Structure formats: structure tokens, C-alpha cells
Amino acid sequence: MTQSVTDTIRGLLAEHARLGVDVASLSDTDDLYGAGMTSHASVTVMLACEDEWDLEFPQQMLKKSTFASVANIRDALGELGVDDASVASA
Amino acid sequence: MGKPTMSVEDATALAHRIGREVAAIHAADVDVQARFPKETIDAFRAEELLGALIPTELGGLGHDLRTAAAVVRTVGRYCASSAMILAMHHIQVACLVRHGRSEKLRNYARRVAADQLLLASATTEIGIGGNTRSSTCFVERDGADGFTLTKQAPVISYGEYADAIFTTARRDVDSPPSDQVLAVCETPGVTLTPLTGWDTLGFRGTCSLGFTLEASGDAALILDDPFGDISAQTMLPTAHLLWSSLWLGLAEEASWRAQRFVQKAARKDPGTLPPGAIRLAALMVTRQEFAATVDSLMTRYLSIMDDPEATSAVDFMVAINTLKISASTEFVDVVNQAMLICGIQGYREDTEYSLGRILRDAHGAAVMVNNDRIAGNTAQLALMQREI
Numbered sequence: 001m002t003q004s005v006t007d008t009i010r011g012l013l014a015e016h017a018r019l020g021v022d023v024a025s026l027s028d029t030d031d032l033y034g035a036g037m038t039s040h041a042s043v044t045v046m047l048a049c050e051d052e053w054d055l056e057f058p059q060q061m062l063k064k065s066t067f068a069s070v071a072n073i074r075d076a077l078g079e080l081g082v083d084d085a086s087v088a089s090a
Numbered sequence: 091m092g093k094p095t096m097s098v099e100d101a102t103a104l105a106h107r108i109g110r111e112v113a114a115i116h117a118a119d120v121d122v123q124a125r126f127p128k129e130t131i132d133a134f135r136a137e138e139l140l141g142a143l144i145p146t147e148l149g150g151l152g153h154d155l156r157t158a159a160a161v162v163r164t165v166g167r168y169c170a171s172s173a174m175i176l177a178m179h180h181i182q183v184a185c186l187v188r189h190g191r192s193e194k195l196r197n198y199a200r201r202v203a204a205d206q207l208l209l210a211s212a213t214t215e216i217g218i219g220g221n222t223r224s225s226t227c228f229v230e231r232d233g234a235d236g237f238t239l240t241k242q243a244p245v246i247s248y249g250e251y252a253d254a255i256f257t258t259a260r261r262d263v264d265s266p267p268s269d270q271v272l273a274v275c276e277t278p279g280v281t282l283t284p285l286t287g288w289d290t291l292g293f294r295g296t297c298s299l300g301f302t303l304e305a306s307g308d309a310a311l312i313l314d315d316p317f318g319d320i321s322a323q324t325m326l327p328t329a330h331l332l333w334s335s336l337w338l339g340l341a342e343e344a345s346w347r348a349q350r351f352v353q354k355a356a357r358k359d360p361g362t363l364p365p366g367a368i369r370l371a372a373l374m375v376t377r378q379e380f381a382a383t384v385d386s387l388m389t390r391y392l393s394i395m396d397d398p399e400a401t402s403a404v405d406f407m408v409a410i411n412t413l414k415i416s417a418s419t420e421f422v423d424v425v426n427q428a429m430l431i432c433g434i435q436g437y438r439e440d441t442e443y444s445l446g447r448i449l450r451d452a453h454g455a456a457v458m459v460n461n462d463r464i465a466g467n468t469a470q471l472a473l474m475q476r477e478i
Contacts, residue, residue: 019266020266020267033268033269033318034266034269035266036266036267036268036269037268038223038224038268039223039318040467040470043470043471043473043474046474047473047474056476057474058476059476059478062403062404062474062476063399063402063403064402
């Protein structure tokens with residue numbers, strides 16, 4: 001069974017975001033920076049996403065807001081062609 | 091911020107006058123005693139320069155950052171500590187006027203200009219390791235309109251002489267370390283208990299002792315924006331630009347001493363190029379690169395300072411970090427070259443070419459916010475930089 005994009009994002013956040021709280025306690029729209037993610041940690045999350053889906057975020061997506069919530073990361077990935085359908089067919 | 095009300099040339103001339111008439115007279119004593127340069131700060135107040143970056147509609151001089159930097163750069167040639175205190179004050183003023191939108195904060199800015207209040211800062215904390223973007227201490231609201239906070243600060247420059255200390259802390263007791271605010275702690279409500287002294291190689295007059303700060307204040311004087319935004323949009327770029335301008339001024343002073351030394355030697359033996367002349371030409375390459383870098387980053391920041399997307403873009407953050415590293419490195423480089431040109435006359439402490447104090451000040455540049463920490467941040471940013 002393939003993991004959903006959201007679940008994979010949550011897994012990467014648990015590993016790399018160094019949040020002050022359990023990622024499971026956050027909703028998809030909760031602010032990750034408010035939950036303790038530093039800008040340094042957000043770079044690590046970005047790199048982990050790039051490795052996971054073998055892609056490169058373009059310049060215009062490299063801003064704080066792109067990584068501000070699970071939903072924002074999912075939307076950014078969606079723009080780059082990563083969604084549950086594409087992951088399932090891969 | 092509109093048009094500057096004073097030209098860079100006029101500001102520079104004013105700074106030379108304060109430098110010659112006041113700062114230079116007390117600089118050696120300030121250095122030897124490691125004492126606060128009260129005379130020069132009073133001279134700034136007499137010219138209302140503590141309100142330089144406050145807009146005219148709030149009673150300030152309405153200078154832009156380039157004009158303020160010109161004053162810092164020029165005063166630095168006479169007394170580095172005085173210029174550094176002015177620079178650090180300006181950094182806090184910039185945060186106040188750009189991130190304090192409430193009527194109470196605007197009124198406070200009016201008071202800074204009218205009463206020529208001196209602003210200090212406590213942005214680092216013992217146990218954090220120099221990272222300004224992380225706090226342990228927190229703001230505690232008292233249920234009414236007040237707040238209290240206690241911070242172990244490894245340095246608070248001129249804390250004992252300031253009218254307010256701008257202090258970073260977590261937003262409240264439950265906030266993560268990165269969720270910070272910047273609180274104006276007016277010194278009547280502040281108790282400072284010294285933790286460490288300030289007996290240093292250079293910048294001895296900044297009196298940057300470590301303190302336990304215990305503050306109570308008005309919660310309306312906590313700046314409106316999160317400190318992370320204040321830092322990226324204002325504090326960090328303003329600090330790096332003003333510090334670099336100050337270091338440039340000191341490097342120019344060292345460079346001019348070397349140049350006068352060579353000119354004097356040339357007069358003694360007209361027609362023969364003095365031994366230091368070729369080294370002087372090499373020094374001028376470094377000096378010109380240094381000045382051009384500071385100027386180009388100033389222009390770049392002034393053009394984007396009101397665009398938060400642009401100031402938080404990777405390219406700009408890399409550039410503004412790199413400015414601090416290059417300026418602090420070139421500062422030492424210029425003074426070292428000047429020392430070789432002036433020779434024993436520069437090495438002696440009692441000649442018009444003496445470079446001892448500038449050399450000691452120069453080594454402060456790389457360690458105040460350590461270059462290795464900044465290089466680490468830059469390396470991290472480089473991981474996400476893209477070719478355009």
C-alpha cells in the first residue's frame with residue numbers, strides 16, 4: 001500500500017523539523033514555525049522533500065511560507081506534479 | 091522613509107566636527123579606562139543624532155540609513171567605541187520605527203527623538219550559544235497591561251547608560267524557543283546585576299558587560315511584529331550595514347595614516363619612490379573593494395527594505411551575511427597592510443601613525459557575532475540557493 005503524500009510529509013517533519021511538539025498533534029494547517037520549526041530546520045525539511053520525491057523546488061517556492069504548514073508543503077509539491085495519484089501510479 | 095533631510099556630505103562634515111572636537115579628545119582615555127564615552131554621546135544628543143533614523147513626522151531628523159551610516163563611518167575614525175554605540179542605538183531605532191505601528195510605540199519613538207533617549211539591546215542569552223533567533227526567557231503578562239521578564243544576557247552593551255534595553259524573549263511561557271518578541275524595557279523598570287566585566291582587546295568603551303536583566307514594563311511597548319520578521323527585515327541587515335560602515339571608516343583611517351607616512355617619506359627624497367609606496371598601492375585595492383561592497387549592499391537594501399519577500403529571499407540573506415564576513419576580514423587586512431607600510435612608526439603607541447588601537451578594534455569585528463557562526467548560516471542558505 002502506498003503512503004499518502006500527507007503521511008510522508010508528516011514522517012519527514014517528525015524526522016527533520018525538530019518541532020517542540022509531536023507532529024501528530026498538529027492539523028494540516030497549523031503553523032510549523034509557531035510549533036518551533038526554525039528556519040534552519042525548514043531547510044533540512046526542504047532537502048528531505050527533494051530527496052524523497054527526486055525534485056528541486058524552484059526559486060519562487062523558496063520562501064518561508066512554502067514550508068509553513070503540512071498543507072502548504074502538499075500544495076507546493078502538487079504544483080511540482082507530486083500528488084497521491086502520481087505517487088500511486090509511480 | 092522619503093528623501094533624506096541631510097546629504098551624506100553634510101552628515102560627514104558634521105561627524106568630522108564631532109570627531110575632531112569631542113571624540114578624538116577623549117578616545118584614548120575611553121580606551122584605557124574602558125569607560126563609556128559620555129562626552130561623545132552627549133555631542134550626538136546636542137545634534138539630535140539619536141533621532142537620526144526617526145521620521146520627521148515623529149520629531150526625528152528623518153535621515154536614511156546611508157546618511158546615518160556615513161556619520162558612524164566618520165566618527166569611527168576618531169573613536170570606534172563611540173561610533174559603535176551610535177550604530178547599535180540606530181539598529182534598535184530602526185526596529186522601533188519599522189515594526190512599531192501602534193500609537194503607543196509611535197509615541198515612544200517621539201519620546202526617543204524629543205528626549206534623545208539612548209537605546210541598548212539584549213538579544214543573546216546565556217546557554218543558547220550566540221544564536222539571536224532562539225530564547226529561553228519569556229514574557230510574563232501580569233493580567234493587566236504590564237509584563238515582566240528575566241534574562242541572563244552574556245552582553246548588554248552600554249546597558250548601564252541606556253534609557254531602554256530592547257530585549258528578545260519567547261512570546262509567553264508556552265512558546266517554542268523560536269517564537270520570540272522584542273520588548274522595550276525602559277530602564278526605570280529594569281534591574282541589572284553584573285555577571286561579567288568588559289576588559290577586552292578593543293571596543294573597550296562600549297562597556298558590554300554581561301548582566302542578569304530583570305525588567306517590568308508596559309506590554310504595549312512590545313513590538314508588533316514577530317522578532318523573526320524584525321530580524322530578517324531590519325535588525326540583521328541594518329546591523330551588518332552599520333557595522334561594515336564603521337569598520338570601513340576605521341580601515342580608511344588606518345589607510346590614510348599609511349598614506350601620509352608614505353607622502354612624508356616621498357617629500358624627504360623627491361624623485362625616489364619610498365619603500366612603502368608599492369604596498370600602499372596594494373592596500374588601496376583592498377580598501378576600494380571594501381568600500382564598493384559596503385556601498386553596493388547599502389544600495390541593494392535601500393531598494394528592497396520595505397519588501398519582506400525580497401529581504402527574506404535566499405539571495406539577499408546570503409549577500410548580507412557575506413557582507414559581514416568580508417568587511418570584518420578586509421578590516422583586519424587593511425590595518426595589517428598599513429602596519430607594514432608605517433613600520434615601527436605604526437607599531438609605536440606615541441606617533442601620529444600609531445595603529446595599535448585600530449588593530450585591537452579590528453580584531454573585534456570577526457568575533458562580535460562570530461564569523462564562523464555566520465558562515466555556518468550562509469552555508470545552510472547555500473544549500474537552497476538557485477541559479478537565476
